[in-house]
Amino acid sequence: MPATLTRSHPAPLLPSVTFSVSDLSNGERAVALYASDMPLRFMMQPGTETTVAAWILQGAARLGLAELHRSAAYAYGYRLLWLANWTTPEQDQAHKQRFPDARRWDRAERLASTFTVWGKHSMMQAAKERGLRPLVEGACRCGGTGWIDTCFDPDDPTTAVSMNCPGHNPGGCMPRPVVIA
């Protein structure tokens, strides 16, 4: 008899909600999983999509959509700043307060990505667009201007540049002064 490859995980009771998993971005799915009863060691396998979807709805119902959207946007903004190695202590602290269990957050992000990539549940266009809009929590190096002054070579002032803040200005567009005719 072959070894049993899957463990059964009890799916949570589906909460009564007015939205579906398709209404949530990948980041929002991760935040919802973090807030759900998802066991830390759960591994997604074929046939477990419904269970994961139920956890996503469970976590989303616990947080409420407004908080879910906000938390996911903050997490995305923090990820962008972290990748650029530009987080501030205030941003690090805000992220830790929002997701105090780093291992659980890592698991939730990985599971959400696997769930989304498997593609059994579509994603509405509004959720896709919302998932690309970061928010920043905590004092930012750019001071909210969207631009960070840096210098590639401290000994060469000609290498000083303004770079776009990935959290406040992910598109990197140089703002133009408003001209009133």
Ligand SMILES: [Zn+2]
């Ligand atoms: Zn910024």
